[in-house]
Structure formats: structure tokens, C-alpha cells
Amino acid sequence: MSRKRLFLYIALFSFVLVFTLPFFLLEFKVRVPFADNMRAKTHNLISSLQETASIIIDLKNVGKKNIELERKIAELKVKLIMNEAIKKENEELSKLLKIKDSYSGYSIIPAKILNYSHTNPNMITVTYPDKYAKIMAEKATVVSSRGLVGLVSSFHGTQADVKLITSKQFTIPAVLENREECTTVLRGNGQSLSILFLDKVCSQPSAEGKKLLSANLSESYSIPHIPVGIVNNLREDESNMLLLKGEAIPLFKKGRLNHIFIVIGTDIVSNL
Numbered sequence: 001m002s003r004k005r006l007f008l009y010i011a012l013f014s015f016v017l018v019f020t021l022p023f024f025l026l027e028f029k030v031r032v033p034f035a036d037n038m039r040a041k042t043h044n045l046i047s048s049l050q051e052t053a054s055i056i057i058d059l060k061n062v063g064k065k066n067i068e069l070e071r072k073i074a075e076l077k078v079k080l081i082m083n084e085a086i087k088k089e090n091e092e093l094s095k096l097l098k099i100k101d102s103y104s105g106y107s108i109i110p111a112k113i114l115n116y117s118h119t120n121p122n123m124i125t126v127t128y129p130d131k132y133a134k135i136m137a138e139k140a141t142v143v144s145s146r147g148l149v150g151l152v153s154s155f156h157g158t159q160a161d162v163k164l165i166t167s168k169q170f171t172i173p174a175v176l177e178n179r180e181e182c183t184t185v186l187r188g189n190g191q192s193l194s195i196l197f198l199d200k201v202c203s204q205p206s207a208e209g210k211k212l213l214s215a216n217l218s219e220s221y222s223i224p225h226i227p228v229g230i231v232n233n234l235r236e237d238e239s240n241m242l243l244l245k246g247e248a249i250p251l252f253k254k255g256r257l258n259h260i261f262i263v264i265g266t267d268i269v270s271n272l
Helices: 003-097 130-135
Strands: 107-116 123-127 141-143 148-156 159-164 171-176 179-188 193-199 211-214 227-237 240-250 260-264
Touching (some): 003 107, 107 130, 130 260, 193 227
Antiparallel strands (some): 107 123, 123 159, 141 148, 141 260, 148 159, 171 211, 179 193, 193 240, 211 227, 227 240
16 A cells, blocks of 8 residues: 555544544533433432332231221121120010020121122122131021121031021011010012011001011021111001011121121130
């Protein structure tokens, strides 16, 4: 290669270098703050995500505490219902037998709904702690903080099938609250409870809106004096002029059975 051509190459390279180097340096200076800015934004985003995660964890813990408090409140309400039932039972026994009877102890077992039956909407499956498995029994009373939910129809291990009071296979004798002379029989109709009969004298004063309590003294149905439903739509019975029939609206709500309890007629201390 001739010296002249080599000189031209060197001159051309120098010319290109002179004109491109300032632009490269300028672009580099721009990129450095941009990278710093990106790092700052990334740091802020991570901090924000960490703070959000911390808030979510705190809310979850608060939610768990609220659920536990709701369960405890519901259990206290169930105990209050049971105390009222025991008080009424003792009063009745005192009147009949002229003695003060000591009502048997009850075990109140917390339970959770696993699912509703796909084939029978009036049947639910519940689960309960393993320590109560050996005292579980068929036809055990299932209640919520509002009143009667149903009866245990079968059980295995820590799971039980519960027949709701709205089931067409469910019947129970009942009385008007504070009016023990007004008796009836309730039968599930799939949606609510049918009042099969009620003496007309029980409509003076009106029984509409009054509470019905379980009235059976046998374990075949339910513990006595548990709230069952509210009297609704009373009307004359065409087949008997002295009687009325109607509907009882269940006190429990199917979609709101967050806390339910199984009541066993035995003293849990002696069984565990």
C-alpha cells in the first residue's frame, strides 16, 4: 500500500472520529441519569409492593380474628338458647313432677359446612373436630345462633350429613313461644315449614309473627324449646273449621350459615 493511500485512510478515520465522539459522549451522559432514574423507580415500586403485601397480611390476620370472634359470639348465642331451653324444661318438669329436676349436660360442638348436596338441596355435609368423633350421634340437634337448623342423619369420622328442617322428610311438634297450650306440627316443604294445624283460639291475640319452639320431649326429633321458625300466612283449614294452617319461616338463612353447632345430649367432660 502506498504512503499516499495510507495517509488518506488515516485522515478519513480521524475525521469520522472527530465528528462521532462528541455524540457518543453526549449520549452516554444522557443514559447515566436515565439508568439512575429507572433504578429509583424500580426501588419505589418494590417498596410499594412490600408495603401492599404487609397491608394484605395484616388484613388477613384481622379477618381471621374477626371470624374467630364471630364464632365465639355465635357459640355464646347458642348457649343462651340452650340455657333458655333448659330453664323452660325445668319449669315444665317442676310443674308436672312437683320437683326440681337437673337437666342433663350438653356438649356444644362447633362445625363447618363442607358442601350442600347436589341431589338434595335440603341436606348439607358438615365437618367437626376429631376429638368429638366418638360422642357424635344420629339425630343430634344442629343449631345456629338463631335457632334450629336440622338433625344429623348420618356421620362417619369427622363428617356428618345434616337434614335441614326445610326437608320434606322433616317433621317436628312445636309450640308458640310463651303459649305452651298452643301446639302444632311443622313439616318441611322444601323451602320453608308448613304449619299443619293450629287451634283458632291461638289466633287471639294474633299468632302472626310469633316464634315457634320445638316441643318434643323425645330425642327422636330435637331438643325441646329451640327456636324453629316464625308464624306466617295463617289461614282457615277447609277440612276443619276449628283449625288454622299456614307457614313457618325458618329462622336460619341457608346462605348465612357461617357458624353452626351440633348439640349432643351428653356431658363432654366424661366422654373425652
